[in-house]
Amino acid sequence: MFNKKNYLSYYKKMYLKNRNARIKKKFIFLFIFVMFTSVFVLLSFFVKTEEMYTMDLSETENVVNQAVSLKKKKLRTDFTNWNKSCDWNLTLVNNVNEMPSYFCPKLKQYGDVEVDERIFISLNEMLQEAAKNNIRLWASSGFRSEERQKQLFDRDFLENLKQNKNKEDAYNLSLKKISLPGRSEHSTGLAVDFNAVGEEFCATKEYAWLVENSANYGFILRYPKDKEEITGRAFEPAHFRYVGEDSAQVIKMKNLCLEEYISSLMK
Numbered sequence: 001m002f003n004k005k006n007y008l009s010y011y012k013k014m015y016l017k018n019r020n021a022r023i024k025k026k027f028i029f030l031f032i033f034v035m036f037t038s039v040f041v042l043l044s045f046f047v048k049t050e051e052m053y054t055m056d057l058s059e060t061e062n063v064v065n066q067a068v069s070l071k072k073k074k075l076r077t078d079f080t081n082w083n084k085s086c087d088w089n090l091t092l093v094n095n096v097n098e099m100p101s102y103f104c105p106k107l108k109q110y111g112d113v114e115v116d117e118r119i120f121i122s123l124n125e126m127l128q129e130a131a132k133n134n135i136r137l138w139a140s141s142g143f144r145s146e147e148r149q150k151q152l153f154d155r156d157f158l159e160n161l162k163q164n165k166n167k168e169d170a171y172n173l174s175l176k177k178i179s180l181p182g183r184s185e186h187s188t189g190l191a192v193d194f195n196a197v198g199e200e201f202c203a204t205k206e207y208a209w210l211v212e213n214s215a216n217y218g219f220i221l222r223y224p225k226d227k228e229e230i231t232g233r234a235f236e237p238a239h240f241r242y243v244g245e246d247s248a249q250v251i252k253m254k255n256l257c258l259e260e261y262i263s264s265l266m267k
């Protein structure tokens with residue numbers, strides 16, 4: 001007999017059964033959704049890490065490949081055309097290559113000296129890291145005007161003359177130590193001398209630290225001992241030059257001087 005009471009209890013039972021089924025369905029759907037999302041997120045994370053790793057690897061490979069091909073190129077001495085089209089940080093100024101007239105350093109005060117503002121952050125980071133490691137470094141010379149450069153050259157030249165050198169010898173001796181006005185890297189604002197010292201600097205832990213770490217901040221030892229013939233300059237352990245991190249790493253890795261490195265980049 002189908003009475004109202006039975007019908008209600010039947011209806012209630014069926015309703016609850018359906019509702020439970022609906023909730024169960026919802027949970028299953030939610031579970032599948034969460035699983036899919038998690039798998040997707042995890043996969044994209046791994047792919048990204050892999051991509052980053054591949055990128056790092058190929059960047060390192062590029063640096064190594066670039067370094068390997070360097071030795072095959074011949075050494076150049078005239079960098080006039082190079083300077084016209086190169087990046088600012090790779091401008092080459094030496095005893096025979098004048099500072100290009102269009103190269104205008106944008107100067108910014110750093111301690112007691114002025115440097116090109118584009119190297120300011122790297123220089124500052126390098127010296128702060130040095131200080132953290134108990135390495136005492138300070139910039140004793142940065143940008144120099146042509147007048148200042150002339151004063152330095154003339155003073156050294158006169159000093160050599162006083163030591164009974166003839167004019168030519170005195171001049172050549174000065175040329176090995178000090179650049180002529182207009183041919184000094186210090187006119188670019190990209191070179192820095194540290195700690196106001198001479199060759200004795202090479203025996204210090206400060207020098208050792210710079211040789212080891214300066215490339216990480218884009219700086220190179222500009223006048224190395226074993227490259228005097230090429231740079232035309234005597235070993236100057238306290239003179240560092242900003243070239244940018246990538247170039248600095250290659251130069252360090254392959255033990256090159258700037259003249260050799262730029263030669264290898266020229267067509």
Ligand SMILES: [Zn+2]
Nearest residue numbers: 191192193239
């Ligand atoms: Zn210098």
